[in-house]
Amino acid sequence: MVNCCGLLTVKNEPVPLKSVEVELEVRDHVATVVSTLTYENKEDKPLEAVFVFPLPGDAAVCHFSAKIGQTEIVADVKEKQKAREEYDDALSSGQQAFLLEESEQSPDIFSLSVGSLPPGESASIRLEYVTELTVQADDGLRFCLPAVLNPRYQPQGSGGGNVQVASLPSSLVPYSLAFCAQVSSPRPVSKIESNCSLDPPQYLNTEQTQATIKLAAGHKFDRDVELLIYYKDAHQPTAVVETGQASAKPGTLMGDPVVMLSLYPEFPQAVMSSVASCGEFVFLLDRSGSMDARLNNSKNAQTRIGSARDTLLLLLKSLPMGCYFNIYSFGSRFEHIFPKSVEYSQTTMETALKKVGEMGANLGGTEILEPLKHIYSQPCIHNQPRQLFVFTDGEVGNTKQVIDVVKKNSHTHRCFSFGIGEGASSALINGLAKEGGGHAQFITGTDRLQPKVMQSLRYALQPAVIDISVTWDLPKDVSVTVLSPPITALFQGQRSLLYAQLTGQISEAAEGCVTVKYSLAGQPSQNQFTFSLKPAEDTGLTVHRLAAQTLIRSLEMEDRESREKQDESVKKKVVELSVQSGVSSAFTAFIAVNKGDGEAIQGPLVRRNIPTPGFMSLGMLGSSSTLCGAPRMMACAMPQFQQRGGIVHLAKKKGGCYNLGTHGLFSKVKAKVVRSGGGGKPHGMSRSVAMSCDNPQMMDDEMQMSCDGFDNTGEQCVTSQLPMDPLLQLVSLQKASGCWDLAPALATALGKTSKEVEEIKPASVNQEVWATILSLIWLHGFKIDVQEEWELLAMKAVSWLRAQNASCVQECMDAGNALLGCKVQKDALGL
Incomplete structure (x- = not known):
């Protein structure tokens, strides 16, 4: 447990955050989240409470208010320094004040200061944000309510200060969580899943386009609350046009209509059926101490580093012959297996696997920036497109620096990122993939890392899409200003979101058309989508706020690039847009001051830091966070x-x-x-x-x-x-070429003796052919439920078999099925 001053009152009573209530409204693939935090001061002195908490990295925080007794105060967005001064002035004059601000280092961390709560008084804080739901590999839309804020590792010499936050075992967190959700979509909801226990979904109509969900009674806020929402016909493109704010000036972002397009490019099947046989695959593995934590709260759960090692085995076995690869690992320092990327062969694969087997979570901190810079300093290999795979539990304090360096090098590679375990920074994981033109995945709860990584490898093996352009065709009296950054990456079935501001006279019957053009496998291709310009009903300002957030994030990155020139103009644009839209940014904050006629609050303020739930994991032992001048301590x-x-x-x-x-x-x-x-x-x-x-x-x-x-x-x-897990045991025996040897270890993996395997082998068949067919039968017969994990290495095995021009394949199939007790058909193997 944590032993630190400032967490408990002088009477050893809990800190004053009493409860958290969350209401979620999902409309198609956009979520509006309203959180209500209730504080109570049970001390005999005025109190200032500070609560540091995570939000999704792409969340647009758009409302903040406080209610004390019957008085409600709605916060305004102001330039950050002005907001801080106003907060301090209010406290010094005995007024109640509330300040909400985003971390300057990472956009998914917020701090809430609750000032001058009188003795015995309660306050309810209402926080609202909107966010896009990310699409998972199985087409589910993912919503995550972060519960865990692990200590963020601040790299040495970075100049930034750590977020000062305490973590407690979830059983000792002194506040409760209530959570409910409403889901609506033009398409039927096929299912809703969660890593937490849910009451059965209640459908509100026979079409099942609307549903309500609640957490089951007795839920402890001991993990991220994750919802996966599945719609029928999930890959249909959609468009939402939203009218502007009546009080806003026409010609501004908030005054004009805004359209949000959700596009799902479809590539020709002939192209998609082929798998690239080239590429430079660079794997970057986090080996900081926190990777020794388990994937979930189960005592039998695998550690993060153990899961990552197993995943690297599958990746190395699935790489195509002719490609290049290297493996980096990092902590307080970084290492690489080879001085530079090497050609994939049996020898290099075995060398890499031996090194991977020795990797532990023993490299200290989380210095991800330096290995990234080193990777980018290596010259690219001709005709071998670079694909970077990053595995981390994502607890760093210099998120924006890391994302910036990926963006600067995005023209040389694609970046696929994986957030492992609770508390992974969504800003880091999503930012790496977005700016690196790749795909992001999160592994939490009982998720397995392997299928998600293999899905991303399939994306990486898709032909690269280049020369992407977007053309708008609108009525002659309507003009468009695109607010989203240019699309830099397209993958089969992956969603692309576009926001645009519309200006001019729009009739209700008007239509628009967007054409996405690109080059795929050397052939020009395009997808076209026609949509109505008629505004949607009851959307509030959700689309406008998401559009504002998209533009704010782009401008913030532009500002970081222009700081070397001492140019303040971009920052000024961000502040103006943030204040106009009511959406927070790195340069603004929400400030609310109770300027009522009540008496000024007397006495010195007592500062209380609100702890967040955290895992008592091995990797969380070290942190330089401090509270009230005392170092944070944990017993383990x-x-x-x-x-x-x-x-x-x-x-x-x-x-x-x-x-x-x-x-x-x-x-x-x-x-x-x-x-x-x-x-x-x-x-x-x-x-x-x-x-x-x-x-x-x-x-x-x-x-x-x-x-x-x-x-x-x-x-x-x-x-x-x-x-060893039987699947991994079998996979570990496969050669780089795709075949298997007829060895005693293979017989053991198949659950047979060497004598049984050898006696039934058709006499005229090569031993490697027989071993490879047996392995494929076993995979299809016993591991079809995890086919996505071994599909690529099986394809490599089939290609090897075809190259052998092996005879008696059907005879081998019959003998193999008889030996293993399966009924796998030759066609199922692709032979």
């Missing part, structure tokens, strides 16, 4: 090292170190055993342990275990080899 017991089959037993082995397995192929954690007693044989091991963490100054790179008794020879080492 040694974890249980368990496999599904029970406790792992430690066996003595000469040389090396303890290998403590968790799950998967590369599940090894190194530990140094330190002799702590007299002579004699080891008879037990204590649970005191110092684990690697995000603060390299606090911890060593290796775990140190104290042992109750060892002999006089000094350090002893043991190893434990755990059973």
Whole structure:
């Protein structure tokens, strides 16, 4: 638990945030979120409460108000420094004031200051934001209400200050969560899923286009609340035209109509059926201490680093022959397996797999910027398009710097990003993919990393789309100003959103047309979408605010690029647009002051920092966050090292170190055993342990275990080899070319003996052909439910078989089915 001043009152009572209520309204693929935070001051002194919390990185915060007793105060958006001065002036004069501001380092972190709450008084804060829902690989729309704000690692020398926030075990967080959602769409809702327990959805009409959802009773705010919403015909393009604000001046963004287009390009099937056989694939793996945390709260859950290692196995086996690759890993420093990207072959693949197997979450902090710069400094390989895959739990404090460097190099590569575990920064993960022309994925709860990564690899193997242009065809009296940045990447089935401001006379019957042109596999292609210009009803100003947010983020990035020239003009534009639209930005803040006739609040203010829920994970041991001048402290017991089959037993082995397995192929954690007693044989091991963490100054790179008794020879080492997942066991035996050897290890992976496998082999068949067909039958017969994980490496195996011109394929199929007890047809394998 956390032991830090400022978290509890002098009477050891909880901090004053009492409850959080969240109302979610989803319209097609846009969400409006209203959060109500209720504070109560139970102390005998005036109180200032500070609550630091996460929001989606692309959220447009558009309303902030406070209610004290029967008095409601609505906040205004003002330039940030002016808002801070107004807040301080209000507190110094004894008035109540509220300040909401976005972190200057990361757009998904906000701080809320609640000033001068009198003794015994309550205050309700209402916060509203709108956000686009991201499309997942299975076409689900993802909404995430972040519950966990892990400490953000601030790189050394970056000049930025850490967000000062306390984290508590979720069981000790002294406030509750109530959550309900309404979903509506022109298309029927096919299903709604969540990582949390839900009451059954209540459909409001027979067409199932409207539904309500609530969290089941007893929910603890111990994880992100994630909703996945699935519509029928999800890939239909849509358009929403929204009228301007009546009180706004015509010709301004808020005064004119705005259109939001949701486009889903469809590529020719002939092109999509082919898979690229070239490319430079660079994998960048986070090895900071926090990657040792488990993927979810289950005791048997795999660690983030373990899941990432298993995923790299699948990726390396699925790469096409003829490509190039390299693997980087980073923490407080970074490493790479090869000095530069190498050609993919059996030798280089085996070298990489050996190195990956040795990777642990033992490199300290989260310095992602330097390895990115090093990767971009390497010359690109001719005719080998660079594809960058980034795996991180996304806890960095210099998010904007990282995204900026990706954007500057976006012309040389595509970036695919993966946020692993609760608390991953949506601003970082989405920003990397958006500016890098790739695709973002989040892995939370019981999600498996592997299928999402393989989906992104399929995207990376799609032919690159170049020369993208968008043409608007509108009535002659209507002009258009595009507010979205240019489209730089298109993938089959992936959504592209466009916002545009419309000016002129628009009749109700008018139509517009948008044409997206591009070059695909050397052939010119285009998709066209015609839509009505008639304004939609009851949309409020949702589309305008999302459009304003899109433009604000583009201008903020432009401002960071122009600061070297001491140019303040872009910042001025951001402030003007933020104030006009009522949408927050990095340069503005919401300020509300109660200027009523009540008496000024007397007495010195007591400052209280509101803790956020956090995981008691190994990787969170280190942080330089402080509260009230006291360092943040955590106590941590040694974890249980368990496999599904029970406790792992430690066996003595000469040389090396303890290998403590968790799950998967590369599940090894190194530990140094330190002799702590007299002579004699080891008879037990204590649970005191110092684990690697995000603060390299606090911890060593290796775990140190104290042992109750060892002999006089000094350090002893043991190893434990755990059973491997059968799928990963089979995959690990595949060669880079795509085939398998007929080896005892393969028979074991198939659940057979070597004798059984060899006796039934048709006499005239090559051993590698027989082994490869057997492996494909096993995959289709026993692992069809996770086909997306092995589909690409199976395609490579089939290509190898075709190149052999093997005879007796049907005879092998019959024999293989008989041996394995399957009924897989030859056509199912693609033979």
